[in-house]
Amino acid sequence: MxxxxxxxxxxxxxxxxxxxxxxxxxxxxxxxxxAKNNLIxxxxxxxxxxxxxxxxxxxxxxxDGAGIPILDHHTYEHALEHPGDEHIDRDGYANPLPxxxxxxxxxxxVSTLGLALAIAQRIFTSFGSIEEDEILEKLQPGGxx
Amino acid sequence: MIEFFGFLAHQAPLVTVLAPAFGALxxxxxxxxxxxxxxxxxxxSLSLSSVGAVxxxxxxxxxxxxxxxxxxxxxxxxxxxYRIDAxxxxxxxxxxxxxxxxxxxxxxxxxxxxxxxxxxxxxxYLFLLAGLCGIxxxxxxxxxxxxxxxxxxxxxxxxxxxNRRAALSSFNYVIMGTVGASLYLLxxxxxxxxxxxxxxxxxxxAMAEAGIWGDASITVAFILILVGLWTKMAFFPxxxxxxxxxxxxxxxxxxLMAPLMTKVMVYVMLRVMLFAFGADFSYGGAGxxxxxxxxxxxxxxxxxxxxxARSDIKKMLTYLIVAxxxxxxxxxxVGNEAGLTGAAYHILSDAAMTFCLFMAVSIIVLRTGDHRLxxxxxxxxxxxxxxxxxxVGALSMIGLPPTxxxxxxxxxxxxxxxxxxxxxxxxxxFSSLVxxxxxxxxxxxxxxxxxxxxxxxxxxxxxxxxxxxxxVPWSMLVPLFLAAAAVLLVGLFNNTLAxxxxxxxxx
Amino acid sequence: xxxxxxxxxxxxxxxxxxxxxxxxxxxxxxxPASASPLSTHxxxxxxxxxxxxxxxxxxxxxxxxxxxxxxxxVIFVAGIGIIAVLRAFGTPAAELPEGGxxxxxxxxxIRTTCNLVFPVIQVFALYVVAHGxxxxxxxxxxxxxxxxxxxxxxLSCGLPAAKRRLGERQTIVLAAIGVIVFAGWGxxxxxxxxxxxxxxxxxxxxxxxxxMARSHSMLGVEIGVAFTVTAIMFVIYANLSTRGRxxxxx
Numbered sequence: 001m002x003x004x005x006x007x008x009x010x011x012x013x014x015x016x017x018x019x020x021x022x023x024x025x026x027x028x029x030x031x032x033x034x035a036k037n038n039l040i041x042x043x044x045x046x047x048x049x050x051x052x053x054x055x056x057x058x059x060x061x062x063x064d065g066a067g068i069p070i071l072d073h074h075t076y077e078h079a080l081e082h083p084g085d086e087h088i089d090r091d092g093y094a095n096p097l098p099x100x101x102x103x104x105x106x107x108x109x110v111s112t113l114g115l116a117l118a119i120a121q122r123i124f125t126s127f128g129s130i131e132e133d134e135i136l137e138k139l140q141p142g143g144x145x
Numbered sequence: 146m147i148e149f150f151g152f153l154a155h156q157a158p159l160v161t162v163l164a165p166a167f168g169a170l171x172x173x174x175x176x177x178x179x180x181x182x183x184x185x186x187x188x189x190s191l192s193l194s195s196v197g198a199v200x201x202x203x204x205x206x207x208x209x210x211x212x213x214x215x216x217x218x219x220x221x222x223x224x225x226x227y228r229i230d231a232x233x234x235x236x237x238x239x240x241x242x243x244x245x246x247x248x249x250x251x252x253x254x255x256x257x258x259x260x261x262x263x264x265x266x267x268x269x270y271l272f273l274l275a276g277l278c279g280i281x282x283x284x285x286x287x288x289x290x291x292x293x294x295x296x297x298x299x300x301x302x303x304x305x306x307x308n309r310r311a312a313l314s315s316f317n318y319v320i321m322g323t324v325g326a327s328l329y330l331l332x333x334x335x336x337x338x339x340x341x342x343x344x345x346x347x348x349x350x351a352m353a354e355a356g357i358w359g360d361a362s363i364t365v366a367f368i369l370i371l372v373g374l375w376t377k378m379a380f381f382p383x384x385x386x387x388x389x390x391x392x393x394x395x396x397x398x399x400x401l402m403a404p405l406m407t408k409v410m411v412y413v414m415l416r417v418m419l420f421a422f423g424a425d426f427s428y429g430g431a432g433x434x435x436x437x438x439x440x441x442x443x444x445x446x447x448x449x450x451x452x453x454a455r456s457d458i459k460k461m462l463t464y465l466i467v468a469x470x471x472x473x474x475x476x477x478x479v480g481n482e483a484g485l486t487g488a489a490y491h492i493l494s495d496a497a498m499t500f501c502l503f504m505a506v507s508i509i510v511l512r513t514g515d516h517r518l519x520x521x522x523x524x525x526x527x528x529x530x531x532x533x534x535x536x537v538g539a540l541s542m543i544g545l546p547p548t549x550x551x552x553x554x555x556x557x558x559x560x561x562x563x564x565x566x567x568x569x570x571x572x573x574x575f576s577s578l579v580x581x582x583x584x585x586x587x588x589x590x591x592x593x594x595x596x597x598x599x600x601x602x603x604x605x606x607x608x609x610x611x612x613x614x615x616x617v618p619w620s621m622l623v624p625l626f627l628a629a630a631a632v633l634l635v636g637l638f639n640n641t642l643a644x645x646x647x648x649x650x651x652x
Numbered sequence: 653x654x655x656x657x658x659x660x661x662x663x664x665x666x667x668x669x670x671x672x673x674x675x676x677x678x679x680x681x682x683x684p685a686s687a688s689p690l691s692t693h694x695x696x697x698x699x700x701x702x703x704x705x706x707x708x709x710x711x712x713x714x715x716x717x718x719x720x721x722x723x724x725x726v727i728f729v730a731g732i733g734i735i736a737v738l739r740a741f742g743t744p745a746a747e748l749p750e751g752g753x754x755x756x757x758x759x760x761x762i763r764t765t766c767n768l769v770f771p772v773i774q775v776f777a778l779y780v781v782a783h784g785x786x787x788x789x790x791x792x793x794x795x796x797x798x799x800x801x802x803x804x805x806x807l808s809c810g811l812p813a814a815k816r817r818l819g820e821r822q823t824i825v826l827a828a829i830g831v832i833v834f835a836g837w838g839x840x841x842x843x844x845x846x847x848x849x850x851x852x853x854x855x856x857x858x859x860x861x862x863x864m865a866r867s868h869s870m871l872g873v874e875i876g877v878a879f880t881v882t883a884i885m886f887v888i889y890a891n892l893s894t895r896g897r898x899x900x901x902x
Contacts, residue, residue: 015677035657071705111730126309218850302733341688365671
C-alpha cells in the first residue's frame with residue numbers, strides 16, 4: 001500500500017471510524033429522501049438519516065475501558081454510607097449525557113415517523129398512490145406550484 | 146403582598162409557556178367531539194399566557210436587561226435555564242398575542258373545517274404556541290431542538306388536517322423539516338464534542354477559553370446549524386415546502402403559522418449567531434458574512450419576482466414572506482448595530498403585517514369563493530371593512546410611513562449603507578417597488594372593478610373553499626382591526642422598541 | 653432528481669467528513685465532551701445529590717427533567733396528531749376494504765400463547781418502569797413494553813379484543829394524564845416555593861431526606877411518562893393498521 005494512504009488510514013480513519021460510518025449512513029438516508037419517488041422509501045431514508053445522528057452522539061459518549069453509566073452495587077452502597085468520600089472514578093463510566101440526549105432523539109424519531117406514516121396513508125386514500133410522479137399527474141393543471 | 150408579586154413576576158416566564166400546555170391537556174381531557182369544545186379553554190389559557198408574557202416583558206425592562214430562570218433548580222451547565230432579554234420577551238409576547246387573536250379569528254372556521262376533531266385541533270394549536278414560547282426563552286441548545294421538534298410535529302399535523310393538497314404539502318414539509326432539524330441537532334453535537342456543554346452561553350465561553358475558533362469542526366457546526374435553521378425559516382432556495390403548506394392549510398393554521406414560524410426561526414438564528422458563537426466569530430472568523438448577505442439579496446429579489454408572477458393570493462403572500470425572510474437574514478448579517486436592530490425589529494413588524502394580510506386574504510377568499518387575484522374585483526365597495534385592514538397591511542408591506550414596514554426597512558437600509566452593501570440596499574428598494582406594483586394592481590382592481598385583462602389561468606379546486614361565506618362575522622373583522630392597529634402601533638413606537646432591542650443585542 | 657440528490661449527498665458528505673479530522677479519537681477519555689465538568693459532575697456527583705445509581709435516569713429525569721417533560725409532550729403530540737390526521741370518525745362499515753382479519757378466525761395455539769405471555773410482559777414492563785433508576789429502564793422503555801403488550805393482543809386476538817381492554821377514549825385520557833402527572837409534579841414544586849421541577853422543594857411532603865425526595869420524584873415523573881408512552885404506542889398502532897377506522901386491522 002502507498003505509505004501516504006496507509007498513514008491516512010491509520011491517523012484519520014481507524015481512530016475515527018464511527019464518525020466515518022455515521023457520515024456514510026447519513027448520506028444513504030439523505031439520498032433516499034431526495035431521490036426516491038416512493039413516499040414510504042423517503043420515510044425509510046428519513047429514519048436512516050435520524051439513526052445516523054444517534055450513532056454519532058452515542059459515539060461521542062464512548063470511552064475506552066468504561067462500562068455502562070450505571071453505578072455498580074458496591075460503589076452505590078459505599079457512596080450512600082460515606083457521602084463525603086468522593087471515590088467514584090470518572091473513567092470507569094461512559095458519559096451519560098449523550099445517552100440521555102439520544103433517548104430524546106429516538107422518541108422524536110418515532111413520533112415523526114408515526115405522524116409521517118399517517119400523512120402518507122392520508123395521501124394514499126385521497127390520491128390512490130404513493131408514487132410522487134403519479135400523484136403530481138393527478139393534480140389538476142394549475143395545481144402544480 | 147410585595148413578596149407574592151415578586152413570586153408571580155419570577156414565575157411569569159413559566160406561566161407563558163405552561164399555560165397553553167395545560168390548556169391543551171385539559172382540552173384533550175374534557176373536549177369530547179363537540180365542535181367548539183376547545184375554544185373557551187384555549188382563550189383562557191392564551192389570555193393567561195399573554196399576561197405572563199407582558200409581566201415578563203416589564204420584569205425584564207425593570208431588571209435592566211435579562212432574566213434567568215433555573216429549571217429544576219440546577220445551576221447551568223448542569224440544568225436547563227431560561228435566559229430572557231427584551232428581544233425574547235417581545236417575541237414571546239408577539240407569539241402569544243397572535244395566538245390569542247387568531248383563536249378568536251378562527252372561531253367559526255375551526256368549527257367548519259375541523260368538525261368533531263376540533264378538540265384535537267386546539268390541543269395541537271396550544272402545544273404549537275407553548276413550543277414557540279419555549280424556543281424563545283430557552284438557553285439550552287438541546288432543549289431548543291426538542292422544542293423545535295414540538296412545533297414541527299404540531300404544525301405537520303395541523304397542516305395535514307386540511308384537504309388532500311394540504312396532506313401532500315405537509316408530507317414535503319415533514320421531509321424538509323426533518324432534514325433541517327436534524328442538521329441543527331448535528332451542529333449542536335459538533336459543538337458538544339468540542340466544548341462539552343450544551344448551554345448556549347457556556348458554548349461561547351468554552352470555545353473562547355480553548356481558543357478553537359479556527360477549527361474546521363466549529364465552522365462546519367456553524368454551517369450545519371445555519372442551514373438547518375434556514376430550512377426551517379424558508380430562506381431561499383430552501384423555501385420549497387412553505388408556499389403550498391401555508392396556502393392549502395386550514396384557514397386557522399395558515400393565519401397562525403405564516404406570521405410566527407419563520408419569525409421565531411429568525412430569532413433563533415440571531416440567538417445562535419450572537420450568543421452561541423459570538424459576534425466576532427459570526428462576522429469575522431466564520432468568513433461567510435459576505436456570502437450570506439449576497440444570498441439574502443438573491444432571496445429578496447427571487448421572492449419578490451415569484452410573488453409578482455402568482456395569481457393565487459395566498460401563494461403570492463407566501464412568496465412575499467420568502468422575500469421578507471431575506472430582509473431579516475440580510476439585516477442580521479450585514480454586521481452592524483443598525484442592521485441587527487432592523488432584523489430584530491422586523492421580527493415584530495413582519496409578524497404584525499403578515500398576520501394582518503393573511504387574515505384579510507383569508508376573509509376575502511372565504512367570502513368571494515375565489516382564490517385568485519380576480520377575487521378583488523370591486524371589493525372596496527363590497528367589503529369596505531375588510532379592505533381597510535388589507536390596505537393597512539399592504540401599505541406596511543410596501544413600506545409607507547407610519548406603518549411598521551417603513552421603519553424596519555429604514556433600519557435595514559441604514560445598516561446596508563453603513564456596511565457598504567449596496568447590492569442588499571438595492572434589493573430592498575427593488576422589493577419595495579415590486580410590492581408597490583403588486584398591491585397597487587390589487588387596489589386598482591378593487592377600486593375600479595373589472596379589468597380589461599384576461600382572467601388568470603389555472604383555477605385550482607383545492608384552493609377554493611367548499612362553500613363561500615354568506616357574511617363575514619365580527620369575530621373575524623375585530624381581530625383583523627386589532628392586527629391593523631398593531632401594524633400602526635409597532636410603527637409609531639418604533640423608537641422605544643428599537644431602543645429596547647438595541648440594548649438586548651449589544652454584546 | 654437522482655443527479656441532484658447525488659450532488660447534494662456529495663457536498664454534504666464532504667462537508668461532514670472535513671470536520672472529523674479534528675474530532676478527538678473514538679473512545680478518548682480525555683475528549684472535551686467526556687472530560688468536561690458537566691460529564692464529570694454527572695458521573696461523580698449525581699449519586700450524592702440524588703441517590704440514584706443509574707446516571708442516565710438521574711440526568712434524564714432530574715438535571716434535564718424539563719427536556720424530558722417536553723419529550724413526553726412530543727410523544728403525546730404525535731399521537732394526537734395521528735388521530736387528527738387519520739382518524740375517520742363514523743366511517744360506515746360498508747366502505748371498509750375487504751381482507752381485514754375478522755374476530756374469531758384466530759388460532760388456538762396463538763391465542764393461548766398470547767394469553768400466557770400477555771401478563772408476563774406487563775409485569776416485566778412495570779418492573780422496568782419501577783426499577784428504572786437502579787437498572788437499565790425507565791418510563792419510556794417500560795411504557796413501550798406495556799404498549800407492545802396491547803399491540804400483541806391486537807395482533808393475536810384482533811383489534812376489538814385489545815380495544816375492550818384499552819378503549820380509544822381511555823387511551824387519550826391516559827396519555828393526557830401522563831403528561832399532567834409530569835407537568836403537575838413540576839407545578840407542585842413551584843407551589844412549595846422552588847423552581848419548576850425542582851424536586852428538592854418537595855422534601856417536606858416526601859419521606860426521607862432531600863436526596864430521597866429527588867429520587868422518589870423521578871419515579872413519579874417516570875410513571876407519568878409510562879402512561880403517555882403506553883397509550884400513544886397503542887394509538888399509533890391502532891390508527892396506522894386500520895387507516896384510522898379502528899376496525900378490523902391486520
